[in-house]
Amino acid sequence: MKIGGGVLRDKASFAQTVKIIKEKQERKEQPVIVLSALYGVTDFLIDSIPKCIASQESVVQAISELKKMHEQYLNDVETKEIRERAFFALEEKLSILERFLYGIHYLKEVSPRSKDLVQSFGERLSPIVLEAFLQDAGLKARFLDVEEAGIYCKGQFENALVDLEKTSKSIHSKVSPLLKDTVVLLPGYYGLDENNDVKTFGRGGTDYSAGFIANILDARLEIWKDVSGFMSSDPKLVKTAKQIETLSYDEAEELGYLGSKILHPKTIDPLRKKGLSAEIKNIFAPEVKGTIIEGSKQKSREIVKSIASKKDVSIITIASSSKVNVPDFPALVFSALGKNGIPVGLIATSESAISFSVEPKDLEKATQALAALRNDLECSIITRNGLSLVGVVGEGMRETPGISGRIFSSLGRNGINIELISQGASEINVSFVVRKEDLEKATLAVHDEFMG
Numbered sequence: 001m002k003i004g005g006g007v008l009r010d011k012a013s014f015a016q017t018v019k020i021i022k023e024k025q026e027r028k029e030q031p032v033i034v035l036s037a038l039y040g041v042t043d044f045l046i047d048s049i050p051k052c053i054a055s056q057e058s059v060v061q062a063i064s065e066l067k068k069m070h071e072q073y074l075n076d077v078e079t080k081e082i083r084e085r086a087f088f089a090l091e092e093k094l095s096i097l098e099r100f101l102y103g104i105h106y107l108k109e110v111s112p113r114s115k116d117l118v119q120s121f122g123e124r125l126s127p128i129v130l131e132a133f134l135q136d137a138g139l140k141a142r143f144l145d146v147e148e149a150g151i152y153c154k155g156q157f158e159n160a161l162v163d164l165e166k167t168s169k170s171i172h173s174k175v176s177p178l179l180k181d182t183v184v185l186l187p188g189y190y191g192l193d194e195n196n197d198v199k200t201f202g203r204g205g206t207d208y209s210a211g212f213i214a215n216i217l218d219a220r221l222e223i224w225k226d227v228s229g230f231m232s233s234d235p236k237l238v239k240t241a242k243q244i245e246t247l248s249y250d251e252a253e254e255l256g257y258l259g260s261k262i263l264h265p266k267t268i269d270p271l272r273k274k275g276l277s278a279e280i281k282n283i284f285a286p287e288v289k290g291t292i293i294e295g296s297k298q299k300s301r302e303i304v305k306s307i308a309s310k311k312d313v314s315i316i317t318i319a320s321s322s323k324v325n326v327p328d329f330p331a332l333v334f335s336a337l338g339k340n341g342i343p344v345g346l347i348a349t350s351e352s353a354i355s356f357s358v359e360p361k362d363l364e365k366a367t368q369a370l371a372a373l374r375n376d377l378e379c380s381i382i383t384r385n386g387l388s389l390v391g392v393v394g395e396g397m398r399e400t401p402g403i404s405g406r407i408f409s410s411l412g413r414n415g416i417n418i419e420l421i422s423q424g425a426s427e428i429n430v431s432f433v434v435r436k437e438d439l440e441k442a443t444l445a446v447h448d449e450f451m452g
């Protein structure tokens, strides 16, 4: 069970979470809980960093604010020993964090290493609260921190990957034996690499943690949120959007990469490796069937499952008449971006130009990274803002001819001009870019075409 930060936000949701876990334990389902930070805590930690660099008082303030955020719940724990033990654990972790924040203050800088260390604290603190509530409800519950449980990772800061082999060994030896009678709580979002550096899996990465823990334990994964699943489109744009019953691994992954906040796309891979299923569950409506993600390729009725959108994208176009003479033109462009850590969204090329989308926040850095090419390749770099991306996703598109035709005629009928198209790479996704003011109309048009 992954419990998301979105539901760790008030007393009622904690009570509801405890109730659901308790029922599972009574049914002998052996739940393992993988937890996010409390609502807003990761953002708070990240925002604190520059403030703590600037002033020492900010360190004191940050610690006392974090203490308050967690204590407001712990005050409700009725059993005195449990409450006191939790307060003590909280103090202990906060005093470690305080030292790190002072370190950052005195050094006047923050490295990727220290940033990841600081932002891992949300997940070090939240399980203290839930563990106390579960114990208070009479359950045997135990929080094992990353060091204790042995959650190991590799790769980059802020985008690490699990070391599945090493983590699997330690989870089997340290967690599995407890499951007979104990609800085990594990922190999501981060692990330890081979040098004992703390590395996070990327924002929203607790889903991924829960995915690889499910893989290791051969478990069914439940993602507990404040909604029941994926929608056929953003209900803010399409009033008739409805919940999706099932998604394949590929569909869920695509929707994740298109920016749907329901499930982190990295979660799918560990599930796929073992053919495990996942269900999105609503903590406030546990009886409602959520979207199920499954490996079995059942033929579904719908060709298109969902129309996702990203409200803000920027497009960079590099046009070069001499490109024909430079065989490694695309390689030069994308390695310049890669070296600067700038992720690229959709890509479209022609003989004389390459266009691709980037996040608006990366636009300036991207144009700087590409500036050197301008002289070397005699190319022009054109940037555009005020654009939105729409992604149409569905396994059914693989086999059905004429889908792009239907998508683009529906846009044409509605007088929507398309700025950029990308199709085919995954066969289950057609993406296009429109002007921001056309986003709603475009989404509605395609939704009506396939699901109206």
Ligand code: ASP
Residues within 6 Å of the ligand: 004, 005, 036, 037, 042, 043, 122, 188, 189, 202, 203, 204, 205, 206, 207
């Ligand atoms: N707490 C982390 C975040 O806010 C990880 C997560 O919630 O999944 O990104």
Ligand code: MG
Residues within 6 Å of the ligand: 004, 005, 006, 036, 037, 040, 042, 204
């Ligand atoms: Mg979170």
